[in-house]
Amino acid sequence: MSETLYTPLPDRAVIRVSGPDRVDFLQGLVSNNVEKISPEQSGYGALLTPQGKFLYDFFMYYQDEDSLLIECEGGERAESLFKKLRMYKLRAKVELTDVSNDYDVFAVFGDNAASALSLPEQAGSTARLADGIKAVDPRLTAMGCRVLLPKGEEGTLAGTGSVKSTIEAYHEQRVRLGLPNGSEELEVDKAILLENGFEELGGVDFKKGCYMGQELTARTKYRGLVRKRLLPIEIDGPTPEVGSQIMNDDREAGIIKSIHGNSGLAMIRLERVDKEATLNAGDARITVHIPDWVQLPARD
Template sequence: MTETFYALLPDRAVIRVSGPDRVSFLQGLVSNNIETVTAEQSSYGALLSPQGKFLFDFFVYQQDEDSLLIECEYGQDGARAAELFKKLRMYKLRAKVELADITDSYDVIAVFGKDALSALSLTDTPGTTSAFATGIKAVDPRLAAMGARVLLPKNSLAEMAAIGAQEGTVEAYHEMRVALGVANGSEELEIDRAILLENGFEELNGVDFKKGCFMGQELTARTKYRGLVRKRLLPIKIEGLAPKPGATIMNGDKEAGIIRSVHGDGGLALIRLERISDDAELLADGAKIAVTVPDWVSLPEKSA
């Protein structure tokens, strides 16, 4: 029996960007190279403040030859999607683009499990994309181990049963996600405070340093080339009563990090790299905390 699960993600929205300037419009704003987005390749990136701090992250797909789709956070009562839509409209100026919130037309589905990509006839190359029924299927552009993302018109979930996928839970998806060390937008990334490279965006294909200027590029590039990454968002395992997000992780009398999310007995935490070691005893609100470093994470070398 194949191990393929799917979960409808209710906290996702879809914005369509169409018109002749759609690529150049987004190219000057987004951290990744929008020119690489095709019917065969999707992308992950972020919109930053002018000061280089995180505002929104999202996936970009090609819907057709005239339209791109941005899959982003929905937020409480749609607030996050509305904020992103407003921001894009503000930057639109004279660009020949049309913006439309088409969230009501699409379901966003996570497909995960060890057989997820083969069930969808996808390779293990992040971002690989093709048509799926009347929608889109794509290997998660961040990390193939995350599985795939599927955008389908509403009321098309029967297509998931057709590939042999079993209905899973959103929580099972998030437990898998945090174990891999991958953030879920503003759940773990502080709005107007988080820095991309502290949260894995370079390794997760979310920023292109060769594409040219984008909003907030200066701080992002300076962080990279001056080696200024001192913290990283990393998976944690929790032994004991799980602390709430926002709890401080202590190494003795020194602050070692902040818990950003908890799912099951794991979660994600922003960790001060100089405060952790193999023999560190980390505690948060009485619970024991163990930090893990996924294979895809590249940490700065420790000085001798």
């Protein structure tokens, strides 16, 4: 890309978590270290089942000295997350508020996104933008930045020199980099964080102590149980359907999880893919790409 682009993300929601117990409350639930969220640092994490399977992923921002903001999938997914958090609230001194109607969420991506927003190119680096928040994507600096602005303040982004683009252009960039988009690619109640890049993408802290689902996540890491990975694919030929099998000769090598343009993300069986593999999904040729940030287990 030769310019900095931005697009609204209307499929996102924002939940405010406020009160004196807000950090401790989230710390016992979320896969990442909530204590590190500050005015200068945002984070990415997930809420899991007690068995360690994916339920929700989200970004976490410091709003003020009494409140954190969670940016998550919108619609029914946001409603479900809100109810789940409220269920775990118990006697914690925490107030949960859906503030989605107060904010618009934007992605800023392409060349020099961090510079356009006057942010250091460091994952999670955060500052105020007018009456909102701007942050380098906590997962990967190459994905650009995320911005939360009060409703009706989109002009603030135009003032940075960024050019308005489309949400599809954002998703094409996202899948080429190998970044999941919540339940679009991660199967709820089944997906395992480390198969979907959460360790390398800064979504798991193995030193923070206990959180819900921590045992399976730690066991997956320390026993070397990762045998599949969510990886970018390039499609050459008739576009297959999401959910199609990727075949290596007569053996299943993976499942397509999403498609945007000629690219997508697929859950790939690592033992059935190498640099010489010829893969296909129906009549389409499939090429698997391994991004620089992905750390694959050593092969025997």
